[in-house]
Amino acid sequence: MECFVTGGSGFVGLHLLAYLTARGHKAWVLMRNLSNLESLKVQVSSLGGNSGCIHGVKGDLSTPGLGLSDADQRNVSSAHVIFHLAAQFSWGLTMEEARAVNVEGALRVAKLAVVQQTRFLMVGGYMIKNDTHLAKVGIDTQHPEKTDWFKVYKRVGGYEGSKLEAHFVVTRYLEEQSADYAVVHPATVYGHSESGHILKGQPTEQLIRNLSSGKLKAIPGNSEHWLPLVSVDYLVALIMYLGFDSSAVRQQVLALNEATPSLLNLVKQISNYLGVRAPNRYIPKGLLRFFLTIPGMENRFATSRESLNFIQIERFDMSISKYFETRYELHHPDLRRTLEKTVKYVKNTLVDSSEHHFFSKTP
Numbered sequence: 356m357e358c359f360v361t362g363g364s365g366f367v368g369l370h371l372l373a374y375l376t377a378r379g380h381k382a383w384v385l386m387r388n389l390s391n392l393e394s395l396k397v398q399v400s401s402l403g404g405n406s407g408c409i410h411g412v413k414g415d416l417s418t419p420g421l422g423l424s425d426a427d428q429r430n431v432s433s434a435h436v437i438f439h440l441a442a443q444f445s446w447g448l449t450m451e452e453a454r455a456v457n458v459e460g461a462l463r464v465a466k467l468a469v470v471q472q473t474r475f476l477m478v479g480g481y482m483i484k485n486d487t488h489l490a491k492v493g494i495d496t497q498h499p500e501k502t503d504w505f506k507v508y509k510r511v512g513g514y515e516g517s518k519l520e521a522h523f524v525v526t527r528y529l530e531e532q533s534a535d536y537a538v539v540h541p542a543t544v545y546g547h548s549e550s551g552h553i554l555k556g557q558p559t560e561q562l563i564r565n566l567s568s569g570k571l572k573a574i575p576g577n578s579e580h581w582l583p584l585v586s587v588d589y590l591v592a593l594i595m596y597l598g599f600d601s602s603a604v605r606q607q608v609l610a611l612n613e614a615t616p617s618l619l620n621l622v623k624q625i626s627n628y629l630g631v632r633a634p635n636r637y638i639p640k641g642l643l644r645f646f647l648t649i650p651g652m653e654n655r656f657a658t659s660r661e662s663l664n665f666i667q668i669e670r671f672d673m674s675i676s677k678y679f680e681t682r683y684e685l686h687h688p689d690l691r692r693t694l695e696k697t698v699k700y701v702k703n704t705l706v707d708s709s710e711h712h713f714f715s716k717t718p
């Protein structure tokens with residue numbers, strides 16, 4: 356199959372490219388900077404992919420028509436599936452910055468899929484399935500067009516606000532066009548179950564780092580709070596299967612491991628693998644959020660207020676995910692083992708010499 360992939364140089368995108376190309380699929384990859392193509396191929400090969408199946412296409416989500424040349428428009432028109440993963444994924448984005456890529460850019464990719472009549476697989480985020488949270492932040496799920504998005508962005512920050520808005524804007528457009536699409540909503544992604552591979556800057560990597568450096572002094576929330584996780588290999592397998600499954604039209608599927616422990620137990624497990632003492636007291640999320648408004652505190656504790664929303668008490672209806680897991684014979688890898696590999700990968704690969712003292716207690 357031929358595919359068009361956005362976000363191929365990101366954490367999930369690299370693994371998706373490795374997974375697709377290892378199975379012989381050809382991928383056109385949208386890249387802001389084509390001079391990074393060789394390095395992308397090297398990374399995909401190191402993750403088990405076939406770099407010979409990868410072809411770069413210059414473009415940018417924030418540019419009209421994605422900035423594709425005529426030749427590249429013809430190239431990507433041969434794709435059977437468009438996998439849309441690209442996003443501005445960082446804390447502290449303004450509403451304008453986040454919207455330009457995550458909402459308007461996502462809509463541009465959806466429009467391309469409709470014009471080309473290509474199947475469209477979009478990657479969202481699991482918070483869209485937390486109805487309590489959506490109501491709390493002011494999203495009217497029955498009439499999303501009535502939502503005051505300015506207020507939502509102010510409450511949850513640029514990244515999450517734009518991912519939520521993109522969901523409603525893009526799915527409404529796709530529904531109006533009777534398009535052939537499916538959406539995968541990942542929980543927070545952690546490492547590969549075999550190699551532990553994860554990229555620097557990913558939320559799970561930052562959590563591991565914060566624990567190792569002693570910056571995480573207390574657990575946000577209480578004993579009911581959790582940070583649902585999904586391994587990157589389970590996630591990309593689900594994305595690929597759903598992308599190619601013509602029966603999965605208009606499905607929205609959560610990629611989330613229900614066996615993720617409470618945040619306290621997760622933190623204990625990571626600390627144990629790091630050989631550091633785990634924080635064992637709680638701090639109410641509201642109090643922590645207030646504390647982090649004090650200038651300099653977010654930096655000092657390497658924690659963004661925006662990240663706190665993802666730590667929550669909601670449990671999710673996993674029936675649709677279970678249906679597709681059975682259909683594709685897909686299983687979550689063992690969580691403890693994968694977490695241990697992820698911690699080892701961060702410790703051995705991503706930490707530079709100036710940070711090694713944080714890891715000196717490691718067994």
Ligand SMILES: NC(=O)c1ccc[n+]([C@@H]2O[C@H](COP(=O)([O-])OP(=O)(O)OC[C@H]3O[C@@H](n4cnc5c(N)ncnc54)[C@H](OP(=O)(O)O)[C@@H]3O)[C@@H](O)[C@H]2O)c1
Nearest residue numbers: 362363364365366367387415416440441442444480543544
């Ligand atoms: N990782 C998680 O825990 C998690 C959880 C839930 C949902 N998600 C969603 O999963 C998707 C993939 O996440 P990720 O962790 O792989 O993200 P990531 O590592 O931050 O990668 C983001 C990708 O988007 C590309 N990109 C950013 N702005 C662009 C633009 N203007 N035009 C074209 N490409 C652009 C980046 O390309 P460059 O190389 O040019 O920067 C990069 O390839 C995102 O939609 C994210 O919202 C992730």
